Amino acid sequence: MRDYSITIIENQEKKQKPDPNQLEFGKHFTDHMFIMDYTEGTGWHDPRIVPYQPISLDPAAMIFHYGQTVFEGLKAYKTQDNRVLLFRPEKNMERLNMSNDRLCIPQIEEEFILDCLKQLISMDQDWIPSAEGTSLYIRPFIISTEPYLGVAASKTYRFMIILSPVGSYYKEGIHPVKIFVEREYVRAVAGGTGKAKTAGNYAGSLKAQEVSEKLGYSQVLWLDGIEKKYIEEVGSMNIFFKINGEVVTPALNGSILEGVTRNSVIQLLNHWGVPVTERRISIDEIYESYKKGLVEEIFGTGTAAVISPVGELNWEGEKMVINDGQTGALSKKLYHTITSIQNGNEPDPFEWTVEVKPNC
Template identity: 70%
Template sequence: MNTQNITITLSETKKEKPQSDQLEFGQVFTDHMFMMDYTEELGWHDPRIVPYQPITLDPASMIFHYGQSVFEGLKAYLTEDERILLFRPEKNFQRLNKSNDRLCIPEIDEELALTALKQLIETDREWIPTAEGTSLYIRPFVISTEPYLGVAPSGSYKFIMILSPVGSYYKEGIHPVKIAVETQFVRAVNGGTGTAKTGGNYASSLKAQEVSGKMGYSQVLWLDGVEKKYIEEVGSMNVFFKINGEIITPALNGSILQGVTRTSIIELLKYWNIPVTERRISMEEVRQAHKNGTLEEAFGTGTAAVISPIGEFFWQDEKLLINEGKTGELSKKLYDTLTGIQRGKLEDPLDWVVEVTKASSLSTVR
């Protein structure tokens, strides 16, 4: 493990904290942040927790011009007995390094990153909201900072983690959403950056989202970028279908992001001995299953929502209503189980939860 000392500089002024029942997503940020720098001479160095603040970059910094950046998203939860729990954080830092590799960004030390995250959360512990369904959202990200207008990997970077108290994704309970199947734009193709969590993937998705939103749909269902036939993701989430008792999710094919929630759903279904298959699935197969009455449920999976039931697809001028537009029994069970484990209310049979303990000795407060 990297044993670099993490310095902690505490903020001299504290922000006003919002009411837990008035939280939106990603609009309020805590008093502190984590930062670490990379140069070719020193590698990753100077890990530190500092007061939350703007960062100053040269206008020629490569992030502004070539988009060399990656990010992650996970949450911390406060249990009824005031323990702080993280859900599989090691998976997020493993995926961050996979994204780093695809974007030619130097690998970070995953153990050091997790240690730093625990210390940052402990430093801002009082920011973790306590209302039902709330949590502390965590955004680690890496940006390229070298001032250079040549197209090449940057020689310097910043690794930053910020925290944001967020409200429940479902303010009035878990409800199915309506999804438009996207046939014009594509999210990614095999060989591109679809398997990396990088900002460009999300920027390129905005146009399709804007168009579907004007039609009254919450998200788009992405099809493959070659034949526009096979299902890949829904919005910024992975997607699952329950067809005739079997759970099917698109196989990782080089353009689909491997979600931590996706992996957990598959492992949980196998633990329950419910048949689950990762394979290629076409929109036509889904339509035929709807036509013959075997399409029982569909849902998206991701950090923010955990489970997002799908009540309707719109494809080729046809509306496919699923389970009468109601939340399916399996969707609800998966949601209740995962959130129960995340919040320490249910048994953790697969050993997913990591508890944040008091700051370790690898820190210096100044």
């Protein structure tokens, strides 16, 4: 690992912290941020923790014109005995480099960045809320900064990490949400950028989300981009179905993001002896199984919401009410187990959590 020296500039004008019982998702930001730059020929350099602040970019910076950017999302949790835990952060660093590769962005040194992240969290650990359902959301991201209007990979980049105390992502919390099955718009296709965590994937999803919300639905269920038949993701989450005692989830196919929570759920189900299969699933199969009374539960998984039960699917006007619109027993168990491990309230048999030491 390269021998870096991290500059730390402490914020002398601390912000007022929000009410921990009134937190929205992604509205408030802590006192500090991490920044590191990349220059072709030099590599990544000048890592620093500085006061949270605006950034200045040339109007011709390539991020504005060609969208060469990647990001991640993970959380820090405050335990009852005042420890700070991260949940599988090494998986997020690995995925960030996978996204970097797809977007032609230089690789980061994962172990070093994780150390920098721990230092940043240690400085702002007073911002970590401890109320039930709250956490400190962590957003690492990289943008292309070279001022150039030719279509090519940038020669300069900026890597930043910002922190945000958050409540539940969905106002419904662990309660079921209503989902609209999207048939006109698509999220991604195999060979595209679907498996990378890049901004364009999310910008392209906004139109379908807008339409679904006008119809009274919280999110959309994405189908494949070729036949518009096979299930891929729900909103910005991975999706699971419990059908006749077996849990099935779409297999990773190059257009589906490899979620950290998805991976954790699969490990837990295997640990519990619950049958779980990764395979291709069509919306027709779900509808036929529903008509036979075999669809027991549906839930999405992701860092922000952890587990988001689905209470209703609307497919071409056919409303499928799942489990009488109630949260299923398996969804509850998964949510309770994962959040209890994240908060240090339950044993961690998989060694998923990483402690952030004070002043590390």
